[in-house]
Every structure is written in structure tokens, then in C-alpha cells.
Amino acid sequence: MKEHVTKRFNEFIEKATEKDMEVLAAIFEGLQAEGNAKSPxxxxxxxxxxxxxxxxxxxxxxxxxxxxxxxxxxxxxxxxxxxxxxxxxxxxxxxxxxxxxxxxxxxxxxxxxxxxxxxxxxxxxxxxxxxxxxxxxxxxxxxxxxxxxxxxxxxxxxxxx
The missing domain is CATH 3.10.129.10 (Hotdog Thioesterase)
Structure with missing residues (x-):
């Protein structure tokens, strides 16, 4: 699974617009924010x-x-x-x-x-x-x-x- 996700991620990054990158960064920030591990x-x-x-x-x-x-x-x-x-x-x-x-x-x-x-x-x-x-x-x-x-x-x- 991890290999599949990594491949898809790399494909996405190659074609991503600046707006796509902004959205992706926000997703990562939300997933990694301290204290959020138990949040839906x-x-x-x-x-x-x-x-x-x-x-x-x-x-x-x-x-x-x-x-x-x-x-x-x-x-x-x-x-x-x-x-x-x-x-x-x-x-x-x-x-x-x-x-x-x-x-x-x-x-x-x-x-x-x-x-x-x-x-x-x-x-x-x-x-x-x-x-x-x-x-x-x-x-x-x-x-x-x-x-x-x-x-x-x-x-x-x-x-x-």
C-alpha cells in the first residue's frame, strides 16, 4: 500500500499547480497538527x-x-x-x-x-x-x-x- 501511495503522490507532485500544492500543504498541516491524533x-x-x-x-x-x-x-x-x-x-x-x-x-x-x-x-x-x-x-x-x-x-x- 505504501508503495502505491508513494507512486501516486510523486505523480501528483510532478503535475501539481501552485494551488494544488497549497491545498496539499494544508492537508499535511491538519494531519500532523499536535493534539489532532484523536480528532476525526x-x-x-x-x-x-x-x-x-x-x-x-x-x-x-x-x-x-x-x-x-x-x-x-x-x-x-x-x-x-x-x-x-x-x-x-x-x-x-x-x-x-x-x-x-x-x-x-x-x-x-x-x-x-x-x-x-x-x-x-x-x-x-x-x-x-x-x-x-x-x-x-x-x-x-x-x-x-x-x-x-x-x-x-x-x-x-x-x-x-
Whole structure:
């Protein structure tokens, strides 16, 4: 496997553009960042950072070439991933002391403005916590404080595997 990956990597490097190299460097930085070894790959790929306090979460992500769509702005799927990761993390932290986990059952994302600038910030809160389900809200802001996306999501509470 290692030989195959090395061969593919070398082929890529030979043909890579400057933008390709920038994206590749960001991937390596995310994978190698100290303290990230236990983080899911998606968090490392997009350089998600989080802070949880008072039953809320703030998760940030840089807007960088790996997150761009064909228009050069943050891809809607990346914004949805940021939201789902942030509020899913909050849901899981909330139920973990009970020996449970939370999984997304549905999510609705409404895009309000183009996401431009240096950083996206998702602020997530719990709207409802029952015995079997939770409802959470996520709001994504640009670096300038502009609300660019709003989301609500439902989660099942399940026994931790």
C-alpha cells in the first residue's frame, strides 16, 4: 500500500499547480497538527477548532482553497459539514456522561449569504433534549460577523457502542 501511495503522490507532485500544492500543504498541516491524533479526519482536513462551554459550542474553520466551490467562495457542503460537526459534537458531549452517543437523523441548512473572508464560525446550541432525541441549532458567521447560514438538526440518542 505504501508503495502505491508513494507512486501516486510523486505523480501528483510532478503535475501539481501552485494551488494544488497549497491545498496539499494544508492537508499535511491538519494531519500532523499536535493534539489532532484523536480528532476525526474531517476535523483535521478542514482545520476545525472548537470550544465548548455552558451547553454551547463554537467551532471555527478557515476559508481556504480546500473549502472553495467553483465560484471561489466557501462550498455549501463544507458549511453543512461544519454545522453538523459542531452541533453533533455538542450533542455527543452532552449525552456522553449518560453512557450514550448522538447521531444526526436529519439536518436542514439555510444559506443566507456567500461565505467569504478568512474564517467561518459556527455557534451551536441545544434547543431540546429528551430521553431519545435532541434538537440543536447552528449558526455560521463570516469573519466580519455576517450570518451566512442557519441550521436545525435532530439527533437520536443511542447507547454508546
Amino acid at each position: 479526519y474531517v476535523n483535521r482536513l478542514f482545520h476545525f477548532e472548537r470550544e465548548i462551554k455552558d451547553n454551547s459550542i463554537t467551532m471555527t474553520a478557515p476559508i481556504a482553497p480546500i473549502t472553495y466551490n467553483s465560484l471561489g467562495i466557501a462550498h455549501g457542503g463544507v458549511i453543512a459539514t461544519l454545522i453538523d460537526t459542531a452541533i453533533g459534537t455538542l450533542a455527543n458531549v452532552t449525552v456522553s456522561s449518560e453512557g450514550n452517543a448522538a447521531v444526526t437523523t436529519d439536518i436542514s441548512v439555510r444559506y443566507l449569504k456567500a461565505a467569504k473572508g478568512g474564517t467561518l464560525t459556527c455557534q451551536g446550541t441545544i434547543l431540546h433534549k429528551g430521553k431519545k432525541t435532541m434538537i440543536l441549532e447552528g449558526r455560521v458567521y463570516t469573519e466580519e460577523g455576517v450570518l451566512c447560514a442557519h441550521s436545525t438538526a435532530n439527533f437520536f440518542i443511542i447507547p454508546r457502542p
